[in-house]
Structure formats: C-alpha cells, structure tokens
Amino acid sequence: MKLRSVRTLAAAAVLPLALAACTKHEGTCPDTEGHHCGDNEASYVDAGPVTYQVQLSRQLSPFDIEDKAYLRGISKLQPGPTQTQEWFAIFLWGKNQTKSQQTTASTFDIVDTQGNTYHPIAINAGVNPYAWSPQTLNPGETQPQPNSLASTGPTQGEELLFRINISAYSNRPLTFEIRGPADQLWAQVSIDL
Numbered sequence: 433m434k435l436r437s438v439r440t441l442a443a444a445a446v447l448p449l450a451l452a453a454c455t456k457h458e459g460t461c462p463d464t465e466g467h468h469c470g471d472n473e474a475s476y477v478d479a480g481p482v483t484y485q486v487q488l489s490r491q492l493s494p495f496d497i498e499d500k501a502y503l504r505g506i507s508k509l510q511p512g513p514t515q516t517q518e519w520f521a522i523f524l525w526g527k528n529q530t531k532s533q534q535t536t537a538s539t540f541d542i543v544d545t546q547g548n549t550y551h552p553i554a555i556n557a558g559v560n561p562y563a564w565s566p567q568t569l570n571p572g573e574t575q576p577q578p579n580s581l582a583s584t585g586p587t588q589g590e591e592l593l594f595r596i597n598i599s600a601y602s603n604r605p606l607t608f609e610i611r612g613p614a615d616q617l618w619a620q621v622s623i624d625l
Contacts, residue, residue: 479610479619481534482569485525486608487589489623492519502591505560510553513595520550520596522608522623523562523589525576528569536575538566539611540592542623544603552592564590601625 476485492499494512502521513519520542528534542550555563561581569575575590576582582590600606606623 475621477610477619477621479537480612481528481530482526482536483529484527484537484610484619484621485589486621486623487523487525488587489520489522489608489625492521492593494519498586502560502562502593505556505558505563506553506593507556516598517595518598520594520625522592522594523582523587524564524592525574525589526569527574528571531571533568533570535568536566537610537612537618539615541609541611542594542596543607543609544600545605546603548597548600548603550594550596550600552594555591555593560591562587562591564592 476483492502494500494503499519503519522540522542526536540552552564557563557565562585564575567575574583576588582588604625606625608621608623609617610619610621612618
C-alpha cells in the first residue's frame with residue numbers, strides 16, 4: 433500500500449513539469465546577438481512580431497505529380513536549375529500571437545556553412561495557392577489561413593522556393609533565415625537536407 437502511495441506522489445510531482453515543458457516553444461533560444469534560433473525545422477521561432485514554424489523542407493522534382501503543383505507560378509523568364517542545382521522548398525507557417533495586427537515577413541534566405549546564400553524565387557500567388565506572400569494577420573490569425581489548400585494540404589504551410597547548389601549537401605547544416613525591415617536578422621532555423 434505504501435509503495436502505491438509513493439508512486440502516486442511521484443507521478444503527481446512529475447506531471448506539472450511535463451505540462452510546463454509542453455507549453456514552451458521547444459527548440460527556441462536567444463543567440464548571442466538576441467536573435468532567436470530553432471534547433472530544427474520543427475521548432476517555433478519568434479521572428480519580429482510573428483511566431484513561425486518550418487513545417488517541412490525538401491527538394492522538389494518537376495517530374496513528381498505533387499511537386500508539379502508547387503512549381504506552378506514561376507516566371508518563364510526564370511531559369512530552371514542547372515545540372516549542378518535543384519529546386520528546394522521550405523513550407524512555412526506563421527501566427528500572430530500579439531494583441532494587434534502584424535504583417536508576416538517577406539525577406540528570407542538560406543545560408544550554408546561555406547557562406548553561400550540562396551534567395552527565394554518569385555512565385556505568382558495568383559497561380560500557385562501554396563506560394564508564400566506577406567499577409568496582415570489579426571491577433572491569433574495564422575498563415576496559411578485555416579481550411580486553405582496550403583493549410584490542409586500535405587505540407588500544411590506556404591511555400592518559399594529556392595534554387596540551390598547540389599554542393600550544399602556537403603556544406604550542411606543549412607540555416608534558414610527570417611529577416612525584417614532593413615535586412616535585420618530576426619530568426620534562424622537549422623534546415624534538414
């Protein structure tokens with residue numbers, strides 16, 4: 433009987449700690465310059481006034497049926513990847529957790545360990561319903577909006593498309609950067625590749 437009571441007390445003592453751990457933004461940490469960095473793409477990061485999460489990142493193939501939808505809306509003037517490059521997509525989610533309207537970020541990049549920087553390719557959001565474009569969010573609103581194709585689709589995020597060098601696989605980890613006005617670095621996330 434005493435052993436059962438001890439176990440019950442121990443479980444009761446651990447439960448509040450477990451619940452507290454679930455409520456914090458896992459994997460976020462202020463770096464030495466005050467930016468927020470996510471350990472990986474499942475982490476939430478506060479970037480300026482909005483909280484973001486990389487839902488998924490992966491290479492895209494123009495020959496894959498699902499990926500064809502993600503590659504719509506690219507200008508015909510935009511060159512495709514060369515033999516030493518590939519399409520790479522980051523699917524992003526954001527939420528306004530403040531008490532006033534906020535606009536989501538419009539400036540992003542990916543940097544590898546050799547300092548090579550990749551910028552997103554413009555995607556026409558009128559043609560591609562997955563394309564990320566800055567939105568003004570009311571308090572508590574998310575991007576993509578609930579019940580949108582991007583939100584309910586396999587990625588559950590809106591797309592940022594990059595053309596990266598295949599050599600980036602040798603220069604891992606890659607860092608996804610979210611930037612604010614005047615190119616101010618707001619947050620960094622380590623990307624799976």
